[in-house]
Amino acid sequence: MVPLILRALHGQVHRFTGVVDRFGSFPLGGEVIHTVCIRELQHARSEQPVKPDHWWFRLREPWAQASVQLGDTVLFTAKVQLCTKGWDEIAIEPAVPVRRQRQVVGLGGRIRDVVVTRRAQRHSVVMDDLEEAVRLKAQQLVEAEDRARLLEQHRDALLRDLAALQKRLQQANIRCRVLDPKSAKALHVPLRCSAGGRQHRGFAVLSA
Incomplete structure (x- = not known):
């Protein structure tokens, strides 16, 4: 099936499915921000795979309330919007490179209606x-x-x-x-x- 490019849904709110791949964290302003990566992203209604096929979200309350665990299949609502992902290095002067966050169209961090549709079976x-x-x-x-x-x-x-x-x-x-x-x-x-x-x-x- 042809992947669904998120840029084509820019500004729209849709339901997506995916699998909890891993958890992470990063420091920000003296605090530790916890994150969750969802892979195998699909558009819930059309079941089309989404490109990019994974996305990192901040581990906010909707994820915690659903008690997501590694390998769980989840269903959630998100807005497709302009987001920051990764870093680009630009050189204003040859000897002074400057890092700037990359702007891409992706899934907004304020997701809602998180539901675990299938729990992963542990060994x-x-x-x-x-x-x-x-x-x-x-x-x-x-x-x-x-x-x-x-x-x-x-x-x-x-x-x-x-x-x-x-x-x-x-x-x-x-x-x-x-x-x-x-x-x-x-x-x-x-x-x-x-x-x-x-x-x-x-x-x-x-x-x-």
Whole structure:
């Protein structure tokens, strides 16, 4: 995706995203000014990468309230304006160089609405999560093996019951072929039976 040049947004207020890269500080008027560098800058709405791709901000209250940490992904509002960044050396006289702060179009320091959209996972947190996942999988494996043993026992019992039922069915078929009137009545199967010297259809059910 083509980078979005900040100069094209000069004077406008937009939402940006980025990743907390590092913290820094510098002395100013006898005080220490704390700073934070946000890298991988993107325009929040269009998701276009921003050029320059990183920016230093003073660590003011909005950053502190969001409790930003290294690696956090943040969303914030900033005004694109003329800023000072770095130093240029100019020579008024050949032997007397003068340093002057460089003027560039960038993100103003008075940002607002800082939100951490994704916290960075620390190494210890990742390790703890992996160890917990291994423990859970091992427990699930033990439970699955127990269920498998129970299912195998249940399968064996069903096979025994099936064999017994098949044997009874075979015996019932043999009895039906004999055409015993009593057993035919007990079985409830259609048979030709003799009654009073005449042939008629009846039903047989195997008696217990």
